[in-house]
Amino acid sequence: MASNQNESPNGQSSDKGDIIETDVLIVGAGVTGLTLSLLLADYGVKALTIAKHRGTAPSPRAHITNQRTVEIFRDLGIEQDIHAVSTPLTALGNCVMSTSMTAPEIARYSCYGAGVHQLSDFARASPCEMINTPQNELETVLLARAHEKHADIRFSTELVAIEQDEEGVLATVRERLTYAEYRVRAEYAYGADGGRSAVADLLGFTFHGDPGLMNMMTCWIEVDLAQYAAYRPACMYWIVRPGNAFWVGSGTLITVKPFKEWLMNRQYDAADEPDMSKEAVIEYARSLIGIPDAPVRVKDVSKWQVNKMVAGEYRTGRVFIGGDAAHRHPPASGLGSNTCVQDAYNIAWKLALVLSSHAEDQILDSYGQERQPVGKQIVDAAIQALYNMTRLPEALGFRRGQSEEEGNAALAALGSDDPVAEKRRAELAGVVKLQDRRSNALGIQLGQRYSDSCAVCYDGTPFPAHRRDSTLFYEPTTHPGAYLPHVWLEHEGRRVSTLDIFPFGTFGLIVGVGGGPFVAAAQQVAQETGIAIPVYDVGYRCTYNDVLGEWRTVCEIGDRGALLVRPDRFVAWRSVDRPSDPLQALRSAVRHILGLK
Template sequence: MSTKQASAPEDIETDILVVGAGVTGLTFAGLLAAAGVRAFTIAKHSGTAPAPRAHVTNQRTMEVFRAMGIEERVRGVSTPLPELGNGIICTSLTGMEIARYSCYGAGSRQLTDFATASPVEMVNSPQHVLERVLLAHALENGADIRYNNELIDIQQTDEGVIGRVRQRQTGAEYTVRARYAVGADGGRSLVADQAGIKFQGEQGLINMLTSWLEVDVTQYTAYRPACIYMMVQPGNAFWVGSGTLVAVKPYTEWLLNRQYNAGEEPDVSDDAIVAYARKALGIPDLKITVKNSSKWQVNNVYATKLSHGRIFLAGDSAHRHPPASGLGSNTCVQDAYNLAWKLGLVVSGKADARMLQSYSQERQPVAEQIVKHAIQTLYNFARVPQALGFKQGQSTEEGYKSLEDLFSDSLQAEQRRADLKEAMELQHRRSNALGLQLGHRYEHSDAIVYDGSPFPPYRRDPVLHYQPTTHPGAYLPHAWIEHKAKRISTLDILGFGQFGLLVGIGGDLFLEAAKTVSQELGVGLPVYKLGYRCPYDDVLGEWDDIREIGDRGALLIRPDRHIAWRTFDRPEEPTQALRSAFRQVLGL
């Protein structure tokens, strides 16, 4: 692995300055480079993530990777999550299993919903290996990425942004001048601070210690595969119980997350971590190698807006929340997917800078939603030790007596088991939140042409269930179709980074309209004919079930697969209607 590293730093001029090269920054670097946009990416760290950290990669993010052409590479370093499709709560790996629930599309309650919602499946992709894939992809496309280069100051003018950067190895400083900057510099974002962007919520709610362990627990886990084993033990009412064991590489590498009280500094020596792990896992003589340990805090914070002038925030710099529900790295990738194509069109002169306002309009509500959801799932899990009768300060004997009573034949125990079942049902909102993961609707955006109709009402819980729609602002629904004797998804029709117009059997008049509008605006707009016996053949009738438009209607799809405009029927003046819609999307 190599990235460019100037021995004597020279000032840089570019179009986009990306600050940070974690999941967010590397996704930006890859997207911008693939689109031919001049960008310069810096990170103060020496390289990609040294430890697993985030791991759940949901279907929407895998769809983004599919569009980028790296889906199979990501799968190659990951474990399909349905193979780890349980959440297990136990006193230890050798102790009593208290409850188990199916998740990540593996259970009979979720299997059909997850399978019909997307052409891809969720994977367990630890951050340290995912970042390597993203870095390789970016470099292959010509991205300029500099590690060990730290932003020390950033200012903006009417013409652009000016960043002051220090090479950490030499102490030498240089200036980067760019038209726009993206702050992808994490939870302690200097970019956010210097841009004066405000946040809502609370910092430092809970103190956590995460240890990356090499430990073979195959005999205790393989027969009941799970992505997360949550240990709950007497005398401990923390939201993670006595610890959560998160799969990195089944079944020999794991993260052990544990909580500690404020004012108490945990012993992070290898011996202390091994001793704690053996106690939490319930295996006194277990052979354990500590690969890495780090302390961190749970936050409940989101930016009130994601941009200020020429500066944008994305990823953890814009939303900081607990890892519960696995939304962190996914939202990072999806932020980048929303903004990168817009920046590309603006710096190339094909869209007006006003279009960039739509980034905050669309993604800030998502940031607020996922932060609130993640913190709620944290509180939901706290109900489990309560239902078990575990609390701080109780003796081991008191705790296990409460657990024994829970599974006894008494009237009080029956009600307690009902309480436990209710608490377990809430865990589905953590690990089976399909609607939250796939159902983002951009309801107030200048880059969407709304048709005056309301979004269709939800038929089921919108957190647990995804409801596809072609309403402007929604994501293009997936359906299996056939093209040139090959099964593909509707999501595979559009080329990477391109707009597209989907029409039906009666859509021929849109061919000339799209050609005219594309030539006028200088933005490619290929037309794809989708329907029964069309070039994109709806052989199963799946598209007909969800398209919500007629055979002579059309859908204008943005490069990020969100629907920008639709018409139920063919307008009297297709060219004028399409021209008006496309110009609005581009801010012209």
């Protein structure tokens, strides 16, 4: 159930008629806004979050939570809370294709790291596993933890106007229940208000791409299908029937809670509005299930459009956008909410440093430099995955407008002992294999590299070339601008990941057995900048003992080298060997990253 929060949890009034002063105004309290609210509260940054909706998401919507996002939740201390409302994707590790839930299946493939040939790649890449987390459950956890941190989050409050100057941002907001208006003055503002972002519209952010490519309807339904699903547990059951050549075929049934709650997605023509009544939804659901009297309960119905859009810039003056406000794409590949969380994770520590006067405003430019290319990448990947799906009906011999008899005959012929059928089966196998780029895209999920950022001190070397398909496979590197690789270490008798070394929100310096001179250098730079830079020795018989020898294979530095890691776990600077003057080298790198002269 959606949470209703019309007043600040810390007891502050709406200050009607007054101007509320805050450091950051966050517009939108979905996945992006709630994540940023929680992060800033953890950093001790004063923020006000408003959202026009009455509460958190009323239906599951997004659901795929990838390993990188779970790592962020791990850093925030809510990994177990998220797991409690999720299903491991290894337990839903298939995609099943058929003409109905009760009909013989056409094809099946393993996905999200659940296949025997995928398990090791996913397990090596992260200490965390992929999970299926309904968006309404995710937002509830984020909101509860944000309230624990005394974050000021106000629902039923919409943005009316926003302007900015060199000194800050001034917004007018309206309480939708009382129609009372008041103003908010902030140092910075962040638009996390979704695909119809008022912030982006009012401040003239530019967008590239194509809106309104397709029209979709999503229905949250309840029906017990364990008899037809439990023996072939899947995250998605893809229903393709004769006479329907839409990109999702006749529809998809997405597992929300095995195997009783589902999201039913279907495409419709804009010129032929769908019947959204409960009776019509139930009838359509029964047709996909294949049982005329299946006891279906409708919990929610909504319409939306498939877009291919990414913002040209993520910053205009003192205002930023992120999440769906900045990148708008179909849910194919499950990249949406993950990128939302990661956008917030990227900017939160930078805002905290600037607002505490430990970094110059310039560091905030790196948010767009880093995240805009990622936004474009995931939009392109999602659209490509969508078009890859359109090839399935064609491979089955289905075409729009054909009779059911014609379609069934084409499907039956696919299984015949005929040279033509053998060729068609090979084509079908190729189309099914192509879906790996949708559901097993480990490289897209984890392999983000920031190649042009003012918050990274590059070493003049190129990123390592990919040895395998960069969409399907993640290849770790410690090159500046890459995410710190995960390997298991031993520390004080416990197994820990390299990602677990650093406390929340801190920089850290990783050194090897010869890294002693960096300790004094880090202490001196920390004293000069006010930024704590703890040093962690990692390697053979070090405090963080590389007992398996795995760090040595991925660290790409010598025993006398060093890695400076940012609060978001990206490598900010690297010294492959010990420089002649460790203090000056580290000082120069840190000052560059912070934008200090």
